[in-house]
Amino acid sequence: MESDELKNKIKEKFLKSLNLPLKAMPLWVEAIGVGVFIANIVESHPNFKARLKEIDDKLFLFEAKDIRKKFYLHIKDQEIKVVPHAVRAPDVEMRGEVSVLVDVLTGKEDPDTVFFSRKLEISGDTASAIHFKNILAALG
Numbered sequence: 001m002e003s004d005e006l007k008n009k010i011k012e013k014f015l016k017s018l019n020l021p022l023k024a025m026p027l028w029v030e031a032i033g034v035g036v037f038i039a040n041i042v043e044s045h046p047n048f049k050a051r052l053k054e055i056d057d058k059l060f061l062f063e064a065k066d067i068r069k070k071f072y073l074h075i076k077d078q079e080i081k082v083v084p085h086a087v088r089a090p091d092v093e094m095r096g097e098v099s100v101l102v103d104v105l106t107g108k109e110d111p112d113t114v115f116f117s118r119k120l121e122i123s124g125d126t127a128s129a130i131h132f133k134n135i136l137a138a139l140g
Contacts, residue, residue, distance in 0.1 A: 012099065034071050035082040041106060047138070052078045054131045061090035062105075064098040092124040092132065107136055 041048065055075050063070040072090060074081045094101065100119045103109030111133040114120040122129050 038073070038080050038082060038105070048135065049078050051135045051138070052080065054135070055128050058091045058125070058128045058132075059086055059088060060128075060132065061086070061093040062101055063093070063095040064101055065095055066097040090124060092122065092129045094120060094122050094129075096120040104136055107138070111136055 052075050056077065058075050060073040060075070061070060062073065072083045072086045074083055074086075094104070096104075096114065096119055100109065100114050104111050104114060104120065111120065111122075115122055122133075
């Protein structure tokens with residue numbers, strides 16, 4: 001078995017093992033966890049923050065359909081705030097399985113590839129979605 005194939009199988013089993021705990025997790029704990037995850041991405045990619053001004057004051061909804069969870073990213077003043085609820089409609093909505101969303105957010109999966117393979121649904125403000133997709137693609 002090739003190394004990449006083994007890594008993918010381990011990742012798949014790991015993510016499946018998280019499904020039940022993630023389904024039961026309260027929203028405030030979930031928001032903290034996603035916030036730490038996003039902060040790690042931002043810290044490990046210095047140019048990421050500077051590019052956020054392209055999508056200032058935009059609200060992104062990420063929904064993991066397989067575990068029925070969603071969270072919002074609010075981009076404001078080159079900062080990303082993770083919020084469990086939104087007071088306004090999101091500018092962009094992205095829906096897919098947890099593994100797909102994680103891979104897109106970490107730059108391991110090209111958003112275009114998963115979109116055209118129908119693993120990721122994207123709707124809303126097209127310009128903001130493209131800017132965000134380009135920022136994520138630069139992570140890879």
